[in-house]
Structure formats: structure tokens, C-alpha cells
Amino acid sequence: MIQENAKCISVKKLTPEIYQLTFRSSKIAKIAKPGQFINLKVDNTLYPLLRRPFSISDIVGANVSIIFNVVGEGTKRLAKKVKNDLIDIIGPCGNSFPIKELNKNTFVYLVAGGLGVAPFPFLIRKFSAKQKFITILGARNRNYILKDGLKNILISTDDGSVGLKGNVIDLIRKSISTSNNKDSVIFACGPTPMIKAVSEFAMKNGITVYASLECDMACGIGLCQGCNIEMNNLTSKYELVCKNGPIFNLENIKF
Ligand SMILES: Cc1cc2nc3c(=O)[nH]c(=O)nc-3n(C[C@H](O)[C@H](O)[C@H](O)COP(=O)(O)OP(=O)(O)OC[C@H]3O[C@@H](n4cnc5c(N)ncnc54)[C@H](O)[C@@H]3O)c2cc1C
Numbered sequence: 001m002i003q004e005n006a007k008c009i010s011v012k013k014l015t016p017e018i019y020q021l022t023f024r025s026s027k028i029a030k031i032a033k034p035g036q037f038i039n040l041k042v043d044n045t046l047y048p049l050l051r052r053p054f055s056i057s058d059i060v061g062a063n064v065s066i067i068f069n070v071v072g073e074g075t076k077r078l079a080k081k082v083k084n085d086l087i088d089i090i091g092p093c094g095n096s097f098p099i100k101e102l103n104k105n106t107f108v109y110l111v112a113g114g115l116g117v118a119p120f121p122f123l124i125r126k127f128s129a130k131q132k133f134i135t136i137l138g139a140r141n142r143n144y145i146l147k148d149g150l151k152n153i154l155i156s157t158d159d160g161s162v163g164l165k166g167n168v169i170d171l172i173r174k175s176i177s178t179s180n181n182k183d184s185v186i187f188a189c190g191p192t193p194m195i196k197a198v199s200e201f202a203m204k205n206g207i208t209v210y211a212s213l214e215c216d217m218a219c220g221i222g223l224c225q226g227c228n229i230e231m232n233n234l235t236s237k238y239e240l241v242c243k244n245g246p247i248f249n250l251e252n253i254k255f
């Protein structure tokens with residue numbers, strides 16, 4: 001894990017709600033894997049005191065990007081960063097989606113809810129050229145749909161402003177019923193209610209889900225024990241989202 005003051009390259013508004021911040025870090029770019037996150041200090045003031053975690057969204061050369069929407073003070077200040085500002089960043093943190101363990105015939109459903117689309121452009125970049133997959137995006141409305149860096153996209157929105165009027169479960173059900181993929185896995189990222197719904201659907205259909213879980217983090221590096229999550233497995237009762245995750249096989253999670 002590296003800590004450095006990384007230079008901001010740009011902040012762009014990609015949709016009316018979603019920003020992309022790109023910074024330069026050849027060290028993080030070199031070792032990061034899809035699904036990992038960075039933990040950044042928005043500035044040098046005492047508030048916000050804690051670092052904020054963001055999935056690595058894409059990496060091109062030494063340029064590392066994250067995407068976010070403004071929900072509080074931290075993201076409000078991030079949206080105002082300008083070129084050459086220095087940002088204190090720790091990363092890459094946590095584990096990654098198990099793309100190296102995929103069999104050559106495994107079909108991957110990438111399922112994203114809203115800003116949960118964040119890790120997928122980098123992940124798709126790391127897929128082998130032969131990897132079979134589709135990307136299922138669900139969001140409140142068209143302002144939260146971001147297609148940059150994605151491929152093979154199906155969309156659902158709550159208000160029907162783009163794609164199917166419905167949710168990601170409707171789309172997964174539809175695409176599974178019309179496919180003949182025998183060996184499938186779901187990689188998911190999004191709000192906890194969506195992750196729970198995906199988990200229930202997958203369990204009924206015998207599909208394994210690896211999901212990036214969100215939670216409030218204080219230290220982000222395994223020291224404060226503040227991000228623990230209850231497990232179903234025999235080896236450990238609790239694990240840390242920041243250190244053992246954020247990617248978990250949902251069979252092992254007690255929601
Ligand atoms: C592993 C991990 C990866 C993450 N990756 C991303 C990412 O790629 N992009 C991204 O935008 N966010 C991501 N998040 C969430 C992000 O860290 C928080 O949105 C961020 O900390 C908000 O900081 P803030 O100071 O702006 O808001 P805060 O002051 O921390 O919160 C302000 C208000 O917004 C609420 N809030 C905080 N986060 C969210 C949220 N995600 N959705 C809805 N309401 C929220 C709080 O409960 C509070 O009421 C990730 C979180 C984790 C744990």
C-alpha cells in the first residue's frame with residue numbers, strides 16, 4: 001500500500017450527477033487490481049477529518065480515476081479540485097474481483113447500481129479478450145447512468161427515462177432466462193439493498209456472487225475495527241470490509 005501526495009490531473013462532470021477525478025500515481029497504477037479502492041484525504045483541514053474511500057474506476061498509464069456524486073462535505077470539496085492540486089492518497093486498498101480464477105467458459109454478469117458502476121471500466125480493461133460478459137446497469141434515472149468504459153450494456157431505471165423501467169433483478173432474470181450459459185458468476189457493486197436482492201436471486205438460481213460491499217470506514221486500513229461485517233462461515237465470525245474485502249463471496253455474508 002502506498003501513501004503519496006498525488007497531483008490532480010482533472011475533475012470532469014460526466015453526467016449532471018457524476019464527477020470523475022483523475023490523479024497521477026505511477027506507483028498505484030502499477031500494482032492496482034480491479035475492485036480495489038483508494039482512501040483519500042479531501043484536504044488538509046480538520047473537517048472532514050477521516051479519509052474517504054473510493055473504488056478505482058479506471059487506470060490509463062499512470063492516470064488513476066475515481067467517480068463520485070456529491071453527497072456530503074468530502075465529495076463537495078473533491079468536486080472543486082483543480083489541475084495540479086495535491087491530494088493525499090493511500091492505495092491500492094483491499095482485495096479484488098477474482099478474475100484470474102475464472103474458467104475460460106465462465107459467463108460474467110457485471111451488475112451495478114448507481115455509482116456502483118465505479119470499478120467496472122478498470123475490470124473490463126483487465127478481462128481477457130475472450131471473456132464473455134454483459135454489464136447490467138440500474139439507476140434512479142438517466143442522470144445516474146454512466147456508460148464510459150463499459151461494453152455489452154443493458155440498462156434499467158426506476159423512472160424508465162432510459163432502458164427498462166424496473167430494476168437490475170428484472171434484467172438479470174430476463175438475460176438468464178434467454179441464455180444457455182451453464183457456468184455463470186455475478187460481480188456486483190452498489191447500494192446494500194440491491195446487493196441483498198442480487199444475493200437472494202442468485203442463491204435461488206445457484207449462481208455465485210462476488211460483491212463489493214459499502215460501509216462507513218474510519219481508518220480504511222484494518223486498524224480501527226470499525227468496518228466489521230458478520231460472516232456465515234466457520235473460519236471467522238467477523239471480517240473487516242477494508243482489509244478482508246471490499247469484495248466478498250456473498251455465500252459467506254450474514255446480511
Ligand atoms: C470500499 C468503498 C468504495 C467506495 N467507492 C465509491 C465510489 O467509487 N464512488 C462514490 O461516490 N462513493 C464511493 N464510496 C462511498 C464514499 O466513500 C462516500 O460516498 C463518501 O465517503 C462520502 O463522503 P462525503 O464526505 O461527501 O459525505 P459524508 O459527509 O460522509 O456523508 C454525507 C451524507 O451522505 C450520506 N452518504 C454517504 N455516502 C453515501 C452514499 N454512497 N450514498 C448515499 N448517501 C451517502 C451519509 O450517510 C451522510 O448522511 C465507497 C465506499 C466504500 C466503503
Ligand code: FES
Nearest residue numbers: 220224225227242
Ligand atoms: S475502517 Fe478501520 S478497520 Fe476497517
